[in-house]
Amino acid sequence: MDVSIEQPALARLITAEDREIPVPATLRYTPHDPLAVFVDFPAEAALDGEELTWTFARSLLDQGLRAPAGSGDVRIWPYGRTRTVLEFHSPYGLALLQFQASSLRRFLLRTYEVVAAGQEDVAVVVERGLSALFGGV
Numbered sequence: 722m723d724v725s726i727e728q729p730a731l732a733r734l735i736t737a738e739d740r741e742i743p744v745p746a747t748l749r750y751t752p753h754d755p756l757a758v759f760v761d762f763p764a765e766a767a768l769d770g771e772e773l774t775w776t777f778a779r780s781l782l783d784q785g786l787r788a789p790a791g792s793g794d795v796r797i798w799p800y801g802r803t804r805t806v807l808e809f810h811s812p813y814g815l816a817l818l819q820f821q822a823s824s825l826r827r828f829l830l831r832t833y834e835v836v837a838a839g840q841e842d843v844a845v846v847v848e849r850g851l852s853a854l855f856g857g858v
Contacts (some may be wrong), residue, residue, distance in 0.1 A: 723751070723752050723753065724752065724835050725749070725750065725751040725752070725753075725835075726748075726749065726750040726751075726828070726831050726832060726835060727747055727748070727749050728747070728748045728749075728824070728827070728828045728831070729745065729746070729747055729748075730745075730746045730747070730748050730820055730821070730824045730825070730828070731743055731744070731745060731746070731820075731821075731824075732744045732745075732746045732807075732818040732819065732820050733818065733819040733820075734766075734816065734817070734818055735806075735817040735818070735819060741819070744762065744766045744818065745762075745763060745766070746760055746761065746762055746766075746818075746820075747760070747761040748760055748824075748825070748828045749761060750779070750828070750831070750832040750835065752835055752836050754776075755779075755836045756778055756779060756780070757776050757777065757778060757779060758776070758777060758778075758779045758782055758828075758829075758832065759774050759775070759776050760774065760775045760807070761773070761774045762774070762775075768813055768814075775795065775807075775809055777791075777794075777795040779829070779832060780838075781795060781797060782797060782825065782829055783829060783838075784797070785797020785798055785799075785805065785807075786799065786805055786822060786825060786826060786829065787799065791808075793810075794809065794810045794811065795807065795808070795809055795810075796808040796810075799822065800819060802822075803821060803822055803823070804819045804820065804821060804822055805819070805820050805821075805822040805825050806818065806819050806820075807819075807820060
């Protein structure tokens with residue numbers, strides 16, 4: 722049975738003026754892409770007024786809950802005892818968002834109930850990626 726997970730989460734966008742603006746988000750996981758997690762933001766949270774989804778490795782979230790992790794477009798690190806920062810880089814700039822660490826941990830544990838760590842069907846993911854890359858050639 723394919724069980725997808727969606728969990729609402731409240732993030733706090735940290736502005737350049739060091740203000741915190743509440744931003745609703747949805748954490749999402751699907752066994753169809755077992756290595757990834759998704760963070761969806763509504764249109765009102767995006768610069769261009771369109772819904773926005775960030776996709777990154779589930780293992781990055783796991784690592785970032787314990788220690789600084791990531792070196793590319795997504796970086797994650799603990800902030801104090803109760804928060805976790807997700808830093809997103811795009812051609813349009815940088816977004817720093819704080820989440821309650823407990824919310825992210827709960828979500829991550831729920832994903833492992835669907836597909837245990839190390840049990841991901843990587844062959845399907847690779848095949849889908851190659852098919853997209855080569856256009857079914």
